[in-house]
Amino acid sequence: MACATPGRLHRSHRRDRERRPAPRRHDRDGRPRHPHHHGGRTRRGVELADGRALRAGTVVSTADLHHTESALLAPEERSYPEKWWDKREPSPGALLLLLGVRGELPSSRTTPPVQRGLAGELRRGLRRASAHSRPGVAVRLPSQRDGSRRRPGGGRRTSSCSCRYPRTPRGGAEAKTAGATPPSSVPRTPSSPRSPDGAASRISRNGSSSAARSPGRLRSRLPRVARKLARPRAHAASERDVPPPQPSKRVGRAVVRGVIRAPRHRPAHVPHLRELVAKGLRGDTSPGPLPEPSGRRTDVRGLYLAAILLSTAGVLALDLRLRLALRPAPLRTLAATALGTAFFLAWDLAGIAAGVFVKGDSPLWSASTSHPPPPRGARLPRLPLLPRPRPHRCRGACRAPERRRGAGA
């Protein structure tokens, strides 16, 4: 797993560039070129600013193309001149990948909650990252503490900048390595030759004298920027019309946003990227897409009840066949069993009410619920939820003493 923030990628692969000519990274349509087409150049991974080298067979920048080209790649490695970018409108490509990690993309305003949700995963993933870690997928959000991306006096002037928001530190350098994906790939790595100073000078050439606002503030005004910059018909409706922010409500740990009702405002999502990230997060290094869920899962609901009923039937059969208790003294046996059942039922109910017994969330229950355990004194669950009907289990053995008694009588 290799991860890097934009600032930390700056120093990577200088040595590589000195040795060999730079290849083109993307084809005309802006798609990354196949790793095979890199002129035999070998990339070994990402070298971070702090000197650590993250080895990887393939390094894919999941930042948007503009950011990758203009901020991460060396000038001689770029595919597009600056003029080309001036005619483009931004689309939230990088955001789509990030948002695809967790559920859908209701609106561009979801960035903060998604980041919140991702923070734990990222921290875990980054902690695991090492020079020789298995190839995987890591997504890195822009570092808020990365001083190289923050300029004193940045302030407001950047907001009037004509540059697209992907160029801002917002774009992040999501370096994603998936070494196992192309089996015979020539590894490649987006190098980031541009020093912070170089980046600053280039942006100021474009009319903004300061390179960046702080990432936090920028993030907060992203939706507005995206709406403003969206040009009619430049993109599909789902990308073009950034829906207005919607009230969110908290459900457990997840933040659920309102439903977008207009049919044309379906949230955009990138399924295959989502799968990739999901695979990486679960440590799956196998090539190809996520495996389909294997067939129908066996329905085990009610298995517990079935086991109890089966045991009862077995006890009953033995009892009748061997004339243990029910045949010699049917009334007495039924009465004793009923009293015993009532006794253990009372025990169970008391335990539930006291909170000593908590129903688990096993799929074996007839009615699988994920309700929290009933609070003290709560209404008792219905019959299928009753815990541990133990009297069933012991009836056969309980009768054993009676047999001799009955036989002797």
Add this chain to the structure above:
Amino acid sequence: MSYALLSLPFIAVTIGVTAISAIRPGIRRRLATSAIAAIGLVLLTAVFDNAMIAADLFAYPPQHLLGVFIGRAPIEDFAYPLCAAFLVPAIAALLPVRKNA
């Protein structure tokens, strides 16, 4: 309330009923048979209680337990089979036997 405390009245009822059942003939033999049955039931409980807990059919919040476990089953859980083995035969012994039985 702890599990042990919860079980106390039920164990008391069991002991009481078993003691009262001494008025019926054959108490020694009944107690001996109950003890044998109890051993079997405790063994079965040790196996299947563990299985049921492992299957997440139910759980015991640890703050209510004494902290002694047989596998995953709390030691308090074994009050059930003991009570079952002694109480139900005692009840059966106390119930009136029909004349023609």
